[in-house]
Amino acid sequence: MNLRRKTIFRKATGSGRSFRKSEEKLRWEKKFTDKFISSLPGVFYLYDDQLKLRRWNRNFEIVIGYSPEELVKMQPLELIVPEDRDIVEEGIRETFARGRSMVEARILTKSGAMIPYILTGGRVELDRIPHLVGMGVDITERVRGEEGRLKLERRAQHTRRLENLGVLVGGIAHDFNNLLSAVTGNISLARILLEQNDTAGLSRSLEETDRAAMRATKLASQLLTYARGGAPVLKIIDSRGLIEESVKFALNGSNVRVEFEIPDDLLPIRADDGQLNQVFSNLALNARQAMPEGGTFQVICENILIEDEAAGPGRRGRYLRVTLRDKGCGIPPKLIPRIFEPFFSTKDNGYGLGLANCHSIIKRHGGWIEVESPPGQGTTFTIHLPATEDEISERRIP
Ligand SMILES: Nc1ncnc2c1ncn2[C@@H]1O[C@H](COP(=O)(O)OP(=O)(O)OP(=O)(O)O)[C@@H](O)[C@H]1O
Ligand SMILES: [Mg+2]
Incomplete structure (x- = not known):
């Protein structure tokens, strides 16, 4: 009997210890998860199928700027810049329908700041209810880098255009020179032909002069229209x-x-x-x-x-x-x-x-x-x- 009792007692104490142990383990797991979630570098969020925020990390609060009481009352799209809401809405739909999604969108903080993020979503079943769990990573630096690259590219294009302009101005000066040489050369020739009474030759050289002068006039007027951008006289x-x-x-x-x-x-x-x-x-x-x-x-x-x-x-x-x-x-x-x-x-x-x-x-x-x-x-x-x-x-x- 005693033995039995002893055995029963022993059994009871044994299960009590293991219960405490698994309770401890659970507590440890929870602490670990909390710590893990709160120390995640980006923003972490867990939404249920009604798009109610269930869990988030500290970083989420810091970035967004709303208090936990305000956050749980807000829909996820309210935290996105209006122009980017369609894309995020599509991402949410895709997560619930297909299991995962990733979009680039700007987060709208309480103070009105707009911060570019990559937002991920994955579908998980918790208590048989589908949830959206995800993380967001700040991509401000990357976006800035892209803008910087674009700026550099634009500057390079501008420089190329200026170089072209330099080549062109040189070319135009050369053309003008040629046209002026034709004009002055033909005038000298005309003088000689006049002395020789060669009217046919004179007329030819005057025609040449006229053609060269016309071309120079056209070139000058084209350049002037372009350079001045003259207002039309209507x-x-x-x-x-x-x-x-x-x-x-x-x-x-x-x-x-x-x-x-x-x-x-x-x-x-x-x-x-x-x-x-x-x-x-x-x-x-x-x-x-x-x-x-x-x-x-x-x-x-x-x-x-x-x-x-x-x-x-x-x-x-x-x-x-x-x-x-x-x-x-x-x-x-x-x-x-x-x-x-x-x-x-x-x-x-x-x-x-x-x-x-x-x-x-x-x-x-x-x-x-x-x-x-x-x-x-x-x-x-x-x-x-x-x-x-x-x-x-x-x-x-x-
Ligand atoms: N009717 C056309 N048919 C085919 N190509 C054309 C025609 N009009 C313009 N282009 C193309 O567009 C280019 C730019 O035309 P644009 O009139 O500005 O300069 P351009 O004719 O080359 O020189 P400019 O008019 O200053 O003497 C031309 O070099 C040609 O390649
Ligand atoms: Mg032309």
């Missing part, structure tokens, strides 16, 4: 006469045939005719150079009413739309983003100022220019210029 003009004249002049003596489609009721525009003349001459000249064997150049003018914002913000209204279509060599897709850049040219004797000028002139008139060049189908430039219904103050005589 008056109401008849665009039909201006477009026809400048295009025909630029195509003079070439094999390019021009087809105009211009309605009789074309609305007048308020424009600087000198500057617009440059636009249409440049576009026609480019078309001419793109079709050395000749071809057709189409110029279509239309009155356009833009009623919605589909064409871009603030673009509602009446416009003169001019479509200039050539069937020339076209522009490779990868060069299209560069053609309006000043000094970009693929031509041996091009300055790359034609389209840069067109772009800035049209912009200063409140319009815009677009280009399309599907491979093998030539090039189409489309210009929109604000139209006016006022009387034409100056009609051109054809």
